[in-house]
Each structure stands twice: as structure tokens, then as C-alpha cells.
Amino acid sequence: MLRGRQISAMVVLSSAALVLCGVSDASAQTKMSYEQAYRQCKAELDRTFPSGSQSTSGRNSAGVACMYRLGFRAKKSADF
Numbered sequence: 001m002l003r004g005r006q007i008s009a010m011v012v013l014s015s016a017a018l019v020l021c022g023v024s025d026a027s028a029q030t031k032m033s034y035e036q037a038y039r040q041c042k043a044e045l046d047r048t049f050p051s052g053s054q055s056t057s058g059r060n061s062a063g064v065a066c067m068y069r070l071g072f073r074a075k076k077s078a079d080f
Contacts, residue, residue, distance in 0.1 A: 034072055041066035 032040075041063055049059045067074040 032070065037067060037070040037072050041070070 044066060045059055045063055048062065049055060053059070064074045
């Protein structure tokens with residue numbers, strides 16, 4: 001009988017450890033909108049490629065990669 005209580009206590013403690021360690025709830029995470037992702041990528045690119053730089057293909061490639069990293073596909077008309 002004591003063995004069963006030890007096992008159930010271990011289950012309770014391990015469950016509590018998972019909750020305390022921060023197992024994230026999927027509903028607590030909100031996905032950013034396309035416009036928010038675009039603004040964030042544009043800000044990153046403005047720091048990497050200063051205005052007036054001649055590397056437009058590099059800037060566009062980096063912008064598309066940034067959008068993919070954030071979970072979006074870049075629109076064909078999007079110029080970074």
C-alpha cells in the first residue's frame with residue numbers, strides 16, 4: 001500500500017514540476033500579424049542595410065528570410 005502512495009506522490013510532483021518549469025500553453029501564445037512581422041523585419045533590415053546602400057538583392061533576400069523565420073511567406077509585391 002505504501003508503494004502506491006509513493007508512486008502517486010511522484011506523479012503529482014512531476015506534474016507540478018512541469019507546470020512550474022513553464023510548459024507553455026498554446027492558447028497563451030498569440031501569433032503576430034503579417035504587418036507586424038513586416039515592420040519588425042524592415043526595422044532589422046534598416047539596421048543591417050543602411051538607407052542608400054546599393055545591395056537591393058541582398059536586402060530583399062534577407063527580408064524574405066526574416067519573414068520565413070517569423071512564419072510568413074513574403075508577398076511578391078513586398079519590397080524591403
